[in-house]
Amino acid sequence: MASSLTELIASQDDLVAEAALALPHSFSHCTYSLGSLRQAVYLCLTCASPRGICSACSIACHTDHEQLELFPKRNFRCDCPTTALSHACTLHKTPEDVNERNSYGQNFRGLFCRCGRPYDPRTERETMIQCLACEDWFHESCLNLRERPSSRESSPAAEASTIQASDEVNGANEDDDAASEASSSGLPPPLIQGSEYESFVCGSCVSGIHTLKRYAGTPGVMMVVRDDLSSDWKVIGGTSAPDGDNPVEVLDEAVATNAGTKRPRSPSATADANSPESKRARASPGPASSSAAPCLAPSLNMIACKIFTSRDDVTLGAGDIFLTEEWRNRWCHCGSCRPSLESRPFLLQEEETYEPPEDPDSSLSLEELGMRALQRLPRDRAIDGIHAFNNMRDELVQYLRPFAQEGKVVGETDVRAFFEAKLEAARLARRDR
Ligand SMILES: [Zn+2]
Ligand SMILES: [Zn+2]
Ligand SMILES: [Zn+2]
Ligand SMILES: [Zn+2]
Ligand SMILES: [Zn+2]
Ligand SMILES: [Zn+2]
Known part of the structure; x- marks a missing residue:
């Protein structure tokens, strides 16, 4: 799968550039006090299921926990500060009552699609597509867009050949859309392309x-x-x-x-x-109404x-x-x-999905910036990017943890240092290949 950190750094310079540009910012605001919003939600498998946490909490409060990103869910209020989670919220320090109005579909138990399978970004070969209405995610094969890939396991060998295929396509075709459709998982294009x-x-x-x-x-x-x-x-x-x-x-x-x-x-x-x-x-005009x-x-x-x-x-x-x-x-x-x-x-109208405001005192997280960059990518590419981004997030979170815990503002130089180390690693990896 073309989804290593190396691949991300090599192919998605704009993500990195955008992240570096918009800094500094802090990870200091949980969205709980904003009430129910459409926002990126994370499931913390270590803490509680079915519950969800906001992206700031996913970084600041659940850093070393096992998490699954559920992407936008509408009318959702962060559960991190509530008594439903035994873990104390580090951002919103007043304990709150359990949220009564959140609805927890199967995604909040780690299950997805009409087939009800768990999602593992490391092994999933198919692109998944989110339903606008229920916001669940569906396998392309479950939508009859393609045959189900023979194996959902991606062996190291399969992974290597996928990356190779992706490089070939990228080299031969300047159309990014077409390239990403063919490359993300080494599968033939779906019946309807993104x-x-x-x-x-x-x-x-x-x-x-x-x-x-x-x-x-x-x-x-x-x-x-x-x-x-x-x-x-x-x-x-x-x-x-x-x-x-x-x-x-x-x-x-x-x-x-x-x-x-x-x-x-x-x-x-x-x-x-x-x-x-x-x-x-x-x-x-029917007999019922004159204004029809x-x-x-x-x-x-x-x-x-x-x-x-x-x-x-x-x-x-x-x-x-x-x-x-x-x-x-x-x-x-x-x-x-x-x-x-x-x-x-x-x-009738495109919904607003919450994004933290951009001023330095606010809580625009690097992750939000990343998601925004990813949303502009074609679907298949985005899913690769998301896998890669999750990997990068894990590393970045480790790196930024001391800042978040002390409520310190993260400076541009701090994050630049992180990315420079990553870019250096990427360069080395490329040379090795
Ligand atoms: Zn929160
Ligand atoms: Zn947790
Ligand atoms: Zn929290
Ligand atoms: Zn499915
Ligand atoms: Zn639906
Ligand atoms: Zn009509």
Whole structure:
């Protein structure tokens, strides 16, 4: 896996540069007093499960504990200062009552995806994708995006060949996206690549959200489906021509035409037989309400309908959707489509994820900076980066521990010294290879 510290340092200079630029800062603020937020959450396996801690606490209070990063969780309040953890918080020193409003899904027990497996960054070969709605993480193979890799164990030999493959791709291809898709795990590219969509919602979430179900499989709302048990998985909703050789471009065109409007129907959206009829029927004012706006959603996709009417039968597909760029601007806002969107604000507006403020007196952690840099990377690359970043964090945390414990502000020179040592190590490692 291309995820050693060496790889990180060699390939992600901007992460290092950004971290060095924004310093100095301290690790002195737990987010507890801010209440429930969408924020990066860590599970401390040493302390308590199912509980979660904020990133400052993960660095300052649980330094030498075994931790698992769960990434952003919405409406979450740090558990570190609460009596649910026997370990005392070093940042928020008043003991607080147990948080009643946090919800702890299976991730807080160290389990992920619909298959309920534990996650080990050192052995996991697949990219995992986070559901926008439930915020759980899913294996690409569990989303039918690829075959399950033959072994989840990555032997040293497999690892070496992966790194080699990644170098080859990087050398031959200047397109970072394409390179990272192919390289992260030495696996062939998934059926839908990370660059083709913006957000993902898992099938069980879709089945509970009327408007997502309504749009599933229509243009810009891709699904992975098949005709029967013996057929190959294919992508619908990503192309207006079933066998088009460049589906992404075709889709972008359709999307661009509709951008910012209440989705007037494009030719691609009406491609289904019989859709204009059903459309007109829906659009005609019903007897119920005079203020009813016509529904402008594209005609239902029949495969998606079948999938959601027999949820326990996963022959045709799991009901997962992959939403393409600008998807929030394409919803119909009629009386039938609006309510299920309004009750989940993240479907209408991109959510804020807490990041510590940037002034020197605040608690912007190096880790937050790292995460921000990672978020700008293509998905596959990001997951490599995250593995590597976790390794680096562990080392950095050891290094910064005395500062955190004494509540001292970390100076730019302190962190620069750390990175210089790392870069030197990386240079040596490269020479050895
Ligand atoms: Zn905290
Ligand atoms: Zn702990
Ligand atoms: Zn704490
Ligand atoms: Zn899975
Ligand atoms: Zn979900
Ligand atoms: Zn509608």
